[in-house]
Amino acid sequence: MATNTKKSPKKGTNKKSKLTKETYLYWYELMQLLRQFENRAAMLYQQQKIRGFLHLYTGQEAVAAGVMTATKEEDPVITAYRDHGIAIAKGVTPEEGMAELYGKRTGCAKGKGGSMHFFSKESNFFGGHGIVGGHIPLGAGIAFSEQYSNTDNVTVCLFGDGAVNQGEFHETLNMAALWQLPIVFICENNQYAMGTPVSQGSIQEDLYKYGESYNIPSQAVDGMVCEEVHEAVEEGVQRARNGGGPSCIEAKTYRYKGHSISDPAKYRTRDELEAYREKDPIILVKKTIMQKKYTSRKKLDEIDETTKQRIQGAVEFAENSDYPSPEELYQDVYTQKDYPFIKD
Numbered sequence: 001m002a003t004n005t006k007k008s009p010k011k012g013t014n015k016k017s018k019l020t021k022e023t024y025l026y027w028y029e030l031m032q033l034l035r036q037f038e039n040r041a042a043m044l045y046q047q048q049k050i051r052g053f054l055h056l057y058t059g060q061e062a063v064a065a066g067v068m069t070a071t072k073e074e075d076p077v078i079t080a081y082r083d084h085g086i087a088i089a090k091g092v093t094p095e096e097g098m099a100e101l102y103g104k105r106t107g108c109a110k111g112k113g114g115s116m117h118f119f120s121k122e123s124n125f126f127g128g129h130g131i132v133g134g135h136i137p138l139g140a141g142i143a144f145s146e147q148y149s150n151t152d153n154v155t156v157c158l159f160g161d162g163a164v165n166q167g168e169f170h171e172t173l174n175m176a177a178l179w180q181l182p183i184v185f186i187c188e189n190n191q192y193a194m195g196t197p198v199s200q201g202s203i204q205e206d207l208y209k210y211g212e213s214y215n216i217p218s219q220a221v222d223g224m225v226c227e228e229v230h231e232a233v234e235e236g237v238q239r240a241r242n243g244g245g246p247s248c249i250e251a252k253t254y255r256y257k258g259h260s261i262s263d264p265a266k267y268r269t270r271d272e273l274e275a276y277r278e279k280d281p282i283i284l285v286k287k288t289i290m291q292k293k294y295t296s297r298k299k300l301d302e303i304d305e306t307t308k309q310r311i312q313g314a315v316e317f318a319e320n321s322d323y324p325s326p327e328e329l330y331q332d333v334y335t336q337k338d339y340p341f342i343k344d
Contacts, residue, residue, distance in 0.1 A: 041056065059190070139155055
């Protein structure tokens with residue numbers, strides 16, 4: 001299996017990291033990989049090569065980029081169903097991801113999970129979950145496991161703005177605060193829970209304030225800006241590593257596509273969409289790279305082309321992979337090998 005993009009140049013210390021040339025080039029390459037993966041997945045869906053649900057991460061890449069440079073490889077990450085970007089950033093290869101979208105046995109969940117259920121134990125990526133808010137208690141459980149095992153690992157739990165009005169969210173924040181769990185909660189507020197704007201779905205529009213109500217250090221950041229995400233996550237991670245308990249971050253971001261591939265997004269205006277496209281995270285990072293003369297435009301063009309070839313290779317890998325055999329229906333269902341109620 002081919003390896004993923006370059007590892008993050010920042011690997012979770014107790015000191016505030018310096019944003020270097022390597023950091024910006026890592027962000028640019030990673031976000032291009034995520035963007036091109038999603039763009040190609042959208043095309044393949046239209047060609048009916050990908051079926052089922054498809055929730056694209058296009059526009060939200062700065063959150064994934066900032067999280068990766070503020071954490072270390074051992075830190076567990078769990079997220080909701082808009083999971084492709086976070087999964088690939090965490091270590092799922094584009095080949096494994098594309099094969100999973102195709103339902104092939106070489107996918108990261110052996111073709112059984114599909115778009116909403118990417119998973120990689122090897123990369124400490126624990127999903128990909130389809131029930132709104134349902135994975136938030138799981139994130140706290142993973143954090144409790146790390147605390148109980150006396151590791152210094154910090155769990156990152158991401159979810160959308162629609163999840164903050166679920167009971168699981170509030171119960172989990174209360175328990176995480178009581179037990180001072182090593183976890184950073186990140187609300188990827190892309191402004192719409194399906195087609196409902198935050199203003200119509202939540203009495204509290206500053207969603208980070210829900211964390212404050214549980215005495216959890218909380219803040220809002222511009223989720224289109226890698227630097228802001230990185231700094232906030234790094235602060236939360238360091239607090240947790242030092243025994244300071246959970247943090248809550250609201251990353252105000254935006255998805256360029258509809259809620260899912262079948263959503264025409266008629267609930268928003270073209271002007272609103274274009275306003276966010278003007279602050280595209282890839283464009284912002286590219287601008288900084290050029291201003292600081294970290295590399296040449298030619299080198300960035302080479303990264304773009306290499307990424308394009310990588311995604312094409314991932315598509316070919318998925319196309320040439322086999323579907324799971326019928327026997328796979330009975331595998332990975334229960335850990336008990338002699339479970340008496342399922343027979344081959």
